[in-house]
Amino acid sequence: MAAAAPPPPPSAAPEPSMAPPETIPIGHPVFTRIRLATPSDVPFIHKLIHQMAVFERLTHLFSATESSLSSNLFLSPPFHSFTIFLLELSSSPIPPLLSPSPSFTPIEKTFNFDIPLNDPEKEAFSIYYGNQQVIIGGFVLFFPNYSTFLGKPGFYVEDLFVRECYRRKGFGKMLLSAVAKQAVKMGYGRVEWVVLDWNVNAITFYEQMGAKVLPEWRICRLTGDALQAYQNANV
């Protein structure tokens, strides 16, 4: 998609009351890029995960720290284990990465919105490439899983999160389709994730994109004291 023309200076804008209904809106371009996260992004990732826990009202389950994330992520080459794509946004074209990963070519897309996106946390999620400010808008964390029936891997999407001020704009779809594209590129058979059964809007969205919601399977989880106890169940 081509970049939209920059808005004209304010003096050239018509009075709102004078604009006829058929006026083409003056666009606000948003340049976006999906790139692989790196260890230096951990502070952003930690803040995004915490926002997700707040959104899901699950902060009582939240115990990740920047330190725990740093020690457990980025230990394997991208796509072979836990992998994070970050969504970057900017009002200007985003400069190329200085050290791009040979494993992944960033995906770029330019959006054009009628009204500017107001980000009240802009500074807390800013990266500077030279002088240019770029905003981290969301992330997707995924890793390989395996289907013995297919005899091949897939990707499991653990988290997909877009910050509140950037929702309902297509950015979540952009992140998820980047995972699908990578799966196809690697010859993988599936992309899977989970959804809460009462989240009807999400289920409708997923079904419209062609996903199947499996009605019969339930997740079993062994954790905490029960996990500690069960490790010796066979002795």
Added chain:
Amino acid sequence: MAAAAPPPPPSAAPEPSMAPPETIPIGHPVFTRIRLATPSDVPFIHKLIHQMAVFERLTHLFSATESSLSSNLFLSPPFHSFTIFLLELSSSPIPPLLSPSPSFTPIEKTFNFDIPLNDPEKEAFSIYYGNQQVIIGGFVLFFPNYSTFLGKPGFYVEDLFVRECYRRKGFGKMLLSAVAKQAVKMGYGRVEWVVLDWNVNAITFYEQMGAKVLPEWRICRLTGDALQAYQNANV
């Protein structure tokens, strides 16, 4: 657990009709070992997965071949990606592995059954260590997953399968607890898997071992043509 005494020669056995009801049964020891699978086990793994598909009446979803398994498994060190434990059984003590993995010390346990286990497919699932015949009785396939809230990995158990003639003896529990033990050893936070919601016996079994069945989450799956199409959803 100590090995049981071997049964006495047939000539020493009492006539069945003369045995008083309180006679202690003469035991049939079964020596078992859980070890890491290796590439040379792929023919067994393929047969086990196919039996699992038959048991689950899902052969229409089964497309794995020995070749597809070989090309997708054993590419990473054990526990860092897709990992398989095999269950070996023998009527005699199982010889030590010639090339044990430094990543995992096999788990051994001796069972003692009242009646011998009759295995109609013994030859198809036999490995010979020198002259000694050892039977492959089942497997568990698992791989790391990741909890962003915990900020650390866990294990996801994709398949747990014990061949029919060895079921309801504690071998499945032995395989699953071996995964739990490895998770604890690595400092991982969870072991997870899925169960069909109508499989009440399995759910009861899992709850008794301390696992929680999460009622609200549903699996979403994007595969086949829908996966191919969605990869370009953001272009």
